[in-house]
Amino acid sequence: MANFQILPPAHYPPPAPPEVLVLPLFKNKISWDLIEKFTGHQVSVDFKGEWKETCLLYPQEGGRKVYLLGLGDPDQSKRAEMAFRSLAFKHRKDWTEVGVYLDEMPPEIHTKAAQGLTLGFYSTKDLKKQLADQRFDLAYSFVSGHEEATKWLDAGLKTAHSQAAMMRLVDLPANIKTPQFIADYAKVSSLRNRYKFTRYEMGDLAKHGLHAVLAVGQGSIHPPLMLELEYNGSGNEGSRPQLGLVGKGVTFDTGGISIKGATNMHYMKSDMGGAAAVLGAVEMAAKFELPIHLVAAIPLAENSVDAHSIKPGDVINSYSGKTIEVINTDAEGRLIMADALAWLHKKFNPEVLMDLATLTGDCVRTLGYEAAGLFSNNAELIEGLQKAGNAVHERLWAFPMWEEYGKDLHSDVADIKNIGSRPIFGAIFAGKFLESFIGDHPKWAHIDMAGVAFGDSEFAKTKSATGYGVQLLFEFMKQLSNKS
Numbered sequence: 001m002a003n004f005q006i007l008p009p010a011h012y013p014p015p016a017p018p019e020v021l022v023l024p025l026f027k028n029k030i031s032w033d034l035i036e037k038f039t040g041h042q043v044s045v046d047f048k049g050e051w052k053e054t055c056l057l058y059p060q061e062g063g064r065k066v067y068l069l070g071l072g073d074p075d076q077s078k079r080a081e082m083a084f085r086s087l088a089f090k091h092r093k094d095w096t097e098v099g100v101y102l103d104e105m106p107p108e109i110h111t112k113a114a115q116g117l118t119l120g121f122y123s124t125k126d127l128k129k130q131l132a133d134q135r136f137d138l139a140y141s142f143v144s145g146h147e148e149a150t151k152w153l154d155a156g157l158k159t160a161h162s163q164a165a166m167m168r169l170v171d172l173p174a175n176i177k178t179p180q181f182i183a184d185y186a187k188v189s190s191l192r193n194r195y196k197f198t199r200y201e202m203g204d205l206a207k208h209g210l211h212a213v214l215a216v217g218q219g220s221i222h223p224p225l226m227l228e229l230e231y232n233g234s235g236n237e238g239s240r241p242q243l244g245l246v247g248k249g250v251t252f253d254t255g256g257i258s259i260k261g262a263t264n265m266h267y268m269k270s271d272m273g274g275a276a277a278v279l280g281a282v283e284m285a286a287k288f289e290l291p292i293h294l295v296a297a298i299p300l301a302e303n304s305v306d307a308h309s310i311k312p313g314d315v316i317n318s319y320s321g322k323t324i325e326v327i328n329t330d331a332e333g334r335l336i337m338a339d340a341l342a343w344l345h346k347k348f349n350p351e352v353l354m355d356l357a358t359l360t361g362d363c364v365r366t367l368g369y370e371a372a373g374l375f376s377n378n379a380e381l382i383e384g385l386q387k388a389g390n391a392v393h394e395r396l397w398a399f400p401m402w403e404e405y406g407k408d409l410h411s412d413v414a415d416i417k418n419i420g421s422r423p424i425f426g427a428i429f430a431g432k433f434l435e436s437f438i439g440d441h442p443k444w445a446h447i448d449m450a451g452v453a454f455g456d457s458e459f460a461k462t463k464s465a466t467g468y469g470v471q472l473l474f475e476f477m478k479q480l481s482n483k484s
């Protein structure tokens with residue numbers, strides 16, 4: 001439950017007020033009376049409440065510092081989250097306790113305040129020290145007279161904790177976050193949040209015929225694994241899952257024998273961003289007890305260079321029974337995803353089947369860092385996902401999936417090959433490749449998040465995890481569960 005204090009406005013300030021009070025304000029809606037109440041004197045400052053605008057007002061003797069924080073326009077709650085996060089990030093070393101005055105704020109701003117402040121305390125520094133659990137040592141007291149304030153604030157904290165945990169997984173170096181490490185995290189999360197967890201070790205993968213997952217992992221000293229997670233909040237025992245999720249969990253992508261250049265190779269520790277998003281989504285569904293039946297398959301492997309690695313031209317088998325000619329070992333994500341998609345489809349046949357993967361450089365070149373690519377065979381699903389994405393500012397742009405793009409999948413020596421014959425429409429080709437492993441499933445979507453999982457921001461000096469996908473999937477799951 002909540003680890004914050006909540007105070008009704010009439011009782012504020014408490015006998016021992018926090019050193020810092022944050023007073024969030026919307027653009028052009030500045031309540032000077034309120035400011036005066038908290039500073040204890042009349043102030044005249046040039047503050048308009050623009051997004052992320054801050055103004056520090058010094059107290060009268062013995063009082064506390066007041067930060068005015070601009071949230072910008074009232075209808076942009078995602079931006080409000082970033083305003084809180086940005087302020088907290090700047091003060092993460094000197095704040096130990098903070099009060100936030102939310103009495104005049106709508107529900108979503110309560111949530112975003114708790115979420116943003118908590119995420120502000122996430123830092124990529126000292127990753128190793130904080131391995132086990134990220135500590136958020138900030139003592140909060142929120143001031144709000146709303147009856148449901150505790151619920152709104154608690155939602156923000158819960159979301160932030162899941163998102164930060166996923167960001168941590170993505171930011172950790174590959175020598176630490178091996179497939180085993182991620183599996184261990186998921187196991188603990190499943191016990192804490194009460195969802196079903198199954199781990200398929202190498203022997204199980206072989207037994208069940210998940211040949212493509214094995215093939216990608218065969219060059220690494222860290223054995224490949226597949227996780228299967230299930231949460232059923234619908235209350236219907238044995239019901240057909242409404243949603244099946246697959247997340248790409250390549251813990252490091254060297255490219256394999258088709259090795260990548262050295263310049264940006266270290267960023268390839270983030271090649272499990274899809275897995276993190278899916279894991280976060282299952283954790284959130286369980287934490288919030290959404291009335292939804294959800295299954296997930298997370299294939300985990302390290303794409304390494306070794307005498308045992310798959311080689312260009314190798315023909316491998318797959319769970320679906322289709323043989324694959326591996327022309328390029330750097331197109332490894334689609335191989336493990338193909339197995340996991342076919343697995344979920346065959347074993348559970350969920351109503352909606354989705355996958356998230358940092359899949360192609362081509363998608364990054366097309367959309368940059370502003371949106372993930374969306375590839376689907378269902379217009380209604382595209383609409384629902386884009387709506388969810390816009391709501392949390394994790395945007396999706398739909399690509400065409402015309403039949404003609406699938407022509408080049410043909411291989412002379414196998415059922416299918418893993419890259420196209422020419423270096424064009426690479427992201428769509430990858431989508432078409434995955435589509436050929438979902439059988440006749442009518443409601444499938446693939447999200448290529450290569451450009452948005454890991455990026456530059458004000459929160460780290462180099463690229464770092466964005467947490468993309470957790471909030472998007474949560475929003476989409478809420479949408480799905482409202483329908484049923």
Ligand code: BES
Nearest residue numbers: 328330331333358359360361362419450
């Ligand atoms: N993990 C990469 C895709 C990627 C690129 C993720 C940039 C994040 C940022 C993927 O496995 C890959 O290497 N794809 C190749 C495919 C190519 C060989 C057809 C690519 O996009 O270059």
Ligand code: ZN
Nearest residue numbers: 253330331332
């Ligand atoms: Zn690759």
Ligand code: ZN
Nearest residue numbers: 250253271333
């Ligand atoms: Zn990859």
